[in-house]
Amino acid sequence: MSIATTFAKAKAENRSVLVGCMPAGFPTVDHSIEQMIAMHEAGCDVIEVELPYSDPVMDGPVIQKASDIALANGVRTRDTLKIIDAVASAGATVVLMTYWNPIEKYGVDAFARDLAAAGATGLITPDLIPDEAAEWIAASDAHKIDRTFLVAPSSTDERIAMTLENCRGFVYATALMGVTGARKSVSSQAPDLVARIRAVDPAIPVGVGLGVGNGEQAAEVAAFADGVIVGSALIRCVLEAEDRATGLANLRSLSAELAGGVRTRR
């Protein structure tokens, strides 16, 4: 299902989209596929696959640690494409999140081509701003990949407008000034940022990420956002579990709890 259809369907059901993030190859290629399919089955509408990178400056300690484990276990860019293929084939809507250098190294156009072939619908680029993205914009147009750039509470209105012009699919609103990771409470800056985005473009779906870790927080964000993006809390289910079965069970139950949250909207 395309991102646009996924958001439209959720809107028709008067709920938000749940986006669940998991690093590719964490802890191994096969296990990460199993985890992503479990998240999909338990209610994540979109699986955000994160390509593990050696220097993830936008990520907090949980995603960093999971990425380090994946890299230490030898995950390669081509494995990430295989994982996307497997998860998309299982029926999930898949987007990729990656820092820019691995794509530049792969070859920008070749990457867009192979990403589309693997079945991903979009790409989130945390360290690529539209100002530097000419090559990516051309490649993603050529291969019909949606582009998600980030906006932040510090973004000026001019930059929000410029960024939205270059986004396709959905825009990623970082709820707070900081890195990824669950927080005790939902950021108070997020509703204001979403309102500023809507003032510029009422149509584009807005996904809010950073700091959401449970069903209650998901419901809170779902009240004002089209999508709720959760990463670290899901990854922790696997990272902190005593054994694999417990990890998968916790991952399923948190996904279900979050899926309930995006349907509650308070």
Added chain:
Amino acid sequence: MSAPSLPDLAGHFGRFGGRFVPEALIKALDELDAAYRSAKQDPEFQARFQDLLLNYAGVPSLLYRATRLSERLGADIWLKREDLNHTGAHKVRNVLGQALLAKRMGKPRVIAETGAGQHGVASATAAALLDLECVVYMGEMDTERQALNVARMRMLGATVIPVTNGSRTLKDALNEALRDWVTTVDTTHYLLGTAAGPHPFPELVRDFVGGIGVEARAQCLDQIGRLPDAVAACVGGGSNAIGIFHAFVPDEGVRLYGFEAGGDGVETGRHAASITGGSVGVLHGNRTYLLQDEDGQTIESHSISAGLDYPGVGPEHSWLHDTGRAVYEPVTDAEAMAAFQLLCRTEGIIPAIESSHALAGAAKIAPRLREELGRTPTIVVNLSGRGDKDVHTAGAYFGILDQAETIVPGENT
């Protein structure tokens, strides 16, 4: 050459530089850019900066004719004595400039990354002088091997945070500083330690350290009566090198040589030579040459010199390399240490191991230039720092430490 007009307004040196950072940092970078541009035009700011350099940091540094070294190398060697600056290196110029800028922007807190601890100590120094809160991120590996510099920073009132992520070295300290900055950008200036990172840092740092080359050029005309045949500097991130190169870029007769840390030898894969042994990519906010594997994952660098032990290089060096205006070559640990010892014994100067790479490079190019020119070449070497911090490393390398001294926790191992 049109280097003085670069970078463009978005921070590009040809295909290099730019901004590859999360959107959350863009506003802060824009504000920094605006503050820097206004400070550059402000005579009061410039006067304050020059006053601190002159009366606090001991700048301008001497241009010293190294007679005995010259005899040994078969070239007229002039040393730009940045090692005599306060805190013992060229870095004091950058930290004073940026700390003044932080004050001007009304930011009460500065953060810095450090590898060996030199930039951390310099930042802590400037913060103490200008009454700023200072937090230094340092890889846990480095806090262990540079315990004395950790103590120095703490004496100066800074907080040192050991970084336990990734490879626990300089690149991870830089990542952590960026993460801090994303969170605290309203109150905090990121005092970046080299002429790399997202725009405007490469330009801003270059300008703050650019006095090295301006002074050296004037000193050459005054003391030698003409410009040198070559200028040599070591290159890690590349701030001392860009600092001395920049003023000479328009002088086409002056050859510019940057010497990268070749570690065990570029062919071994254990080195920090981003230009001569790396490829173009994006790291820490800019497009440049870097050490990366075939998937674009950063490869850890290796050098006996902690200050050069970084897998990237400032974007302007990448540009100078591509245009051919500057020549970059690797110098191995062994070559650098031989030059270290040579300067100690011929001139009574203990250089930083970083700067020893530039000395070793000068020794390599001297016979080539002699042949090319048909006369004794004149080479200015940027002696970017003093070697006190490296005494333990060098002592261990040369096997001259007494038994009891070898257990003193000290400099890098």
